[in-house]
Amino acid sequence: MKNVSLIIRQATISDIEAITDIYLDGAKYQFSLNKKLYNIPNREVVLAHNKKQHASSLGKTIKKEGITLVAEHKGQVVGVIGVTLHRHEEHSLLRVKVSAELDISVKETMRGYGVGTKLIQAAEVWAQKHGAERMMLHTYVGNERAINFYKKYNQFEVIGLVLAKPLKNLKKTA
Numbered sequence: 328m329k330n331v332s333l334i335i336r337q338a339t340i341s342d343i344e345a346i347t348d349i350y351l352d353g354a355k356y357q358f359s360l361n362k363k364l365y366n367i368p369n370r371e372v373v374l375a376h377n378k379k380q381h382a383s384s385l386g387k388t389i390k391k392e393g394i395t396l397v398a399e400h401k402g403q404v405v406g407v408i409g410v411t412l413h414r415h416e417e418h419s420l421l422r423v424k425v426s427a428e429l430d431i432s433v434k435e436t437m438r439g440y441g442v443g444t445k446l447i448q449a450a451e452v453w454a455q456k457h458g459a460e461r462m463m464l465h466t467y468v469g470n471e472r473a474i475n476f477y478k479k480y481n482q483f484e485v486i487g488l489v490l491a492k493p494l495k496n497l498k499k500t501a
């Protein structure tokens with residue numbers, strides 16, 4: 328892995344277009360791995376969703392339960408990580424009371440330069456500061472490069488499996 332100079336900072340609303348494009352880069356990658364499971368959403372739809380979701384939270388010191396961080400290289404946003412805190416209530420079976428869920432994507436042309444690792448490190452600092460005892464994330468079981476990235480460079484371990492069964496779409500009868 329090569330390393331490049333990066334600034335990690337909190338996202339602002341002016342990053343929303345770049346964040347959308349990076350998210351779509353991630354979508355294209357997942358689609359290339361499994362075309363039956365994944366879909367590449369329309370850019371305008373994703374942008375409208377991001378504006379609605381993040382307009383109130385991006386750029387604030389802390390969206391109470393999370394933060395969005397971006398990696399900037401030579402003045403351009405090249406990666407993004409969302410951190411969402413989950414508070415597990417007392418009836419939960421889990422020992423961990425607060426966990427931080429990560430959602431990360433790096434611009435296609437900037438993968439393999441340490442951007443993802445730097446974003447995870449910054450997310451970890453933020454999460455710990457806000458009481459999280461564990462970080463977690465979901466990825467597609469066939470995304471071996473990403474799984475390798477989480478395990479080899481970022482000390483994650485696989486702790487669960489999601490099982491799925493496609494259902495037939497039954498037509499409603501009158």
Ligand SMILES: CC(C)(COP(=O)(O)OP(=O)(O)OC[C@H]1O[C@@H](n2cnc3c(N)ncnc32)[C@H](O)[C@@H]1OP(=O)(O)O)[C@@H](O)C(=O)NCCC(=O)NCCS
Nearest residue numbers: 328353356432433438439440441442443444466472473476
């Ligand atoms: C997975 C991802 C976030 C990692 O970020 P990154 O900045 O490329 O990772 P780093 O440069 O810090 O670490 C590089 C390591 O990540 C792994 N890696 C995973 N996907 C990679 C990719 N598409 N290109 C290059 N390296 C990749 C490799 O193991 C690499 O190590 P190596 O160079 O020794 O083989 C990023 O590659 C990405 O957005 N991939 C496409 C979308 C995706 O798979 N998202 C996962 C959703 S959970």
